[in-house]
Each structure stands twice: as C-alpha cells, then as structure tokens.
Amino acid sequence: MKKIFIFVFISILLTAGILPANARDLVASMGQLPVLIEDKDKGPFVELVKAIDDVYTKGKIIREVYPFKRSLANVVDGKADFHIPLIKNPLVSEDTLPFRYSSIPTGPVAFVIYSHKDNPLTKQDISDAADSRDIPFPYQIDTLQGHADFFNFPVVENYDFESALKRVSIKRIDAIIMPQEECDSIIKKMKIKDIHRALYYEFDSMIILPKGIQGSETDLIITNALKQLKSEGQLEKINEKIHKPYIDWQPYKDNF
Structure with missing residues (x-):
C-alpha cells in the first residue's frame, strides 16, 4: 500500500511539472584540439559546454576529454550523450552516418x-x-x-x-x-x-548525438540551451574565441 502511495505521489508531481520527467545528467565527450579543447576545464569549446551546463537546470553535464576519433566513437558506442565539435559535411547524407547532428549549429x-x-x-x-x-x-x-x-x-x-x-x-x-x-x-x-x-x-560546427530517442531528447536540451545562450548574447561571445565568420584580409598587403 505504501509503495502504491509513493508511485501515485511521484506521478502527481511529474504531471504537475514539479519533477522533470527528463531530468538526467549528461556526459559530454570532447575531442581534444589544440587551444580549443586542451583539457576538461580549458578551451573555448569547454566554455561552451559549461555555458550549456549553466542553462540546463534539470541535471549536470559531466565533461570528459578524449582523442578526437575516440570521442566521436563514444557517442556511437553509447558511452556519451554528445560529442563536440564536428564540422558538418554538406556532401554526405546524415542518413548514412552512425550518429546524428544537433538541430542547430554552434557556429560557423x-x-x-x-x-x-x-x-x-x-x-x-x-x-x-x-x-x-x-x-x-x-x-x-x-x-x-x-x-x-x-x-x-x-x-x-x-x-x-x-x-x-x-x-x-x-x-x-x-x-x-x-x-x-x-x-x-x-x-x-x-x-x-x-x-x-x-x-x-x-561550414557549420555541430554537436554530435546518438541516433534514437535518447539522442532526440538530448538534442532538445542542447537546442533550447543554444537558443537561450544566443538570445542572451553569450553564444556570440564564446564563438568569437572559437571560429569567426570569414575576414577579408590579405597578408601580402599587410604590414605585420
């Protein structure tokens, strides 16, 4: 009888939105890159993951760093919820890939x-x-x-x-x-x-997710976070440290 009461009570909380149904911690697998991702605490892409973590209030994001290929494989093998970053190849159909892209890019x-x-x-x-x-x-x-x-x-x-x-x-x-x-x-x-x-x-710089329901749930979390960061101006500031839009500059004309 006590177990039934607890189950009904939790169900009421979920229905009322007091407890989030999709509350869970996420594992971010970050591909090691010079300057951009040096370790789990240092680099502009790490700043981006931290910013997403700040926005995501229904859990925390656990940051891990691996050699690039292994980091990407972690998502495919179900060992991580998402990988960052990967440049989207417009010549290759997403249907042929063992992973999916986030719905929106992090930047150009x-x-x-x-x-x-x-x-x-x-x-x-x-x-x-x-x-x-x-x-x-x-x-x-x-x-x-x-x-x-x-x-x-x-x-x-x-x-x-x-x-x-x-x-x-x-x-x-x-x-x-x-x-x-x-x-x-x-x-x-x-x-x-x-x-x-x-x-x-x-090209678009993307976050990589596993295919299936869990990947779709994570994509929704990341998409909402990126939209909020963009509306607050934080995403642009972080991207200034990662990759900027094309700059029309000629070295042979510059005195440096």
Missing part, C-alpha cells in the same frame, strides 16, 4: 583557400577546373586531415598547418583549404607575406 567555420599571391586561386577557379571534363584537375591542394570527402575534387590530407602553408609559400603546391583562425595565426606568427586568401565555404 570558415575554410579559406590559401594560395600564392603570384598565382591566386578563388573558389570559382577551383570549381571551373573540377567541372571541366577536358583536362585532369590541374591543381595540387592540401586540406585538413579527415576532410578529404568535403570536396568533389582531388585533395591531399595534411595534419600540419605550418608545413602546409610553407609548401604554398615556396610554390610546392598550389593551395591549401583549411580553417581560417589556425592558418591566419601561423601566417602572422611566421610573417608569411606571399599568401593570397579567398573564402571557400563556411
């Missing part, structure tokens, strides 16, 4: 074409060459490791931003297409003056 990631100022390349140049069936693709282009399938033309994956920029500077390759902030910081640090910049595409 500008991939920039870095070519030599003597032979500057634009997105139109590359698209025209890729669409031509008369000749083989004429450019040698490097991109960030793990992102070769983001492009419909031949690219070489390169994990080292500095060496990739040096190869462009000495005309060993025609261009690289890589994230803006990482490359720009190296250009300024090394004072590489012979680089031309042009926007290739602004």
Whole structure:
C-alpha cells in the first residue's frame, strides 16, 4: 500500500511539472584540439559546454576529454550523450552516418583557400577546373586531415598547418583549404607575406548525438540551451574565441 502511495505521489508531481520527467545528467565527450579543447576545464569549446551546463537546470553535464576519433566513437558506442565539435559535411547524407547532428549549429567555420599571391586561386577557379571534363584537375591542394570527402575534387590530407602553408609559400603546391583562425595565426606568427586568401565555404560546427530517442531528447536540451545562450548574447561571445565568420584580409598587403 505504501509503495502504491509513493508511485501515485511521484506521478502527481511529474504531471504537475514539479519533477522533470527528463531530468538526467549528461556526459559530454570532447575531442581534444589544440587551444580549443586542451583539457576538461580549458578551451573555448569547454566554455561552451559549461555555458550549456549553466542553462540546463534539470541535471549536470559531466565533461570528459578524449582523442578526437575516440570521442566521436563514444557517442556511437553509447558511452556519451554528445560529442563536440564536428564540422558538418554538406556532401554526405546524415542518413548514412552512425550518429546524428544537433538541430542547430554552434557556429560557423570558415575554410579559406590559401594560395600564392603570384598565382591566386578563388573558389570559382577551383570549381571551373573540377567541372571541366577536358583536362585532369590541374591543381595540387592540401586540406585538413579527415576532410578529404568535403570536396568533389582531388585533395591531399595534411595534419600540419605550418608545413602546409610553407609548401604554398615556396610554390610546392598550389593551395591549401583549411580553417581560417589556425592558418591566419601561423601566417602572422611566421610573417608569411606571399599568401593570397579567398573564402571557400563556411561550414557549420555541430554537436554530435546518438541516433534514437535518447539522442532526440538530448538534442532538445542542447537546442533550447543554444537558443537561450544566443538570445542572451553569450553564444556570440564564446564563438568569437572559437571560429569567426570569414575576414577579408590579405597578408601580402599587410604590414605585420
């Protein structure tokens, strides 16, 4: 009789909204990235997870950091509620992936074409060459490791931003297409003056969730949190530390 009473009492509280039906702690698996995610307490993406945690009042978010591939696998294997971050590939259907994307992005990631100022390349140049069936693709282009399938033309994956920029500077390759902030910081640090910049595409930076009901519930939590952070202006401030929209800047014209 006592158990029945407790069950009825809890049911009344749930119905009244006094106890949240979806109250639970979440495990955030964060992929280790230089500067952006250095450990579970340091980095702009960590700040974003902390901000989501502050907004999410029905539980707490447990932050964990892993090598990037393992962090992503944690979501697929059911060991984490979400992974952050991953750039959304517009050429790959979400239906073919073992995970799902969050409903809204955390912010933009500008991939920039870095070519030599003597032979500057634009997105139109590359698209025209890729669409031509008369000749083989004429450019040698490097991109960030793990992102070769983001492009419909031949690219070489390169994990080292500095060496990739040096190869462009000495005309060993025609261009690289890589994230803006990482490359720009190296250009300024090394004072590489012979680089031309042009926007290739602004991809969406996403949070990754498991497929199924639990993933949908977590997506709702994250979506509501991101909307609130955006309305309060916090999301923009955090994104200023992560990735900014494309900046129209030319190193060969700048005195740095």
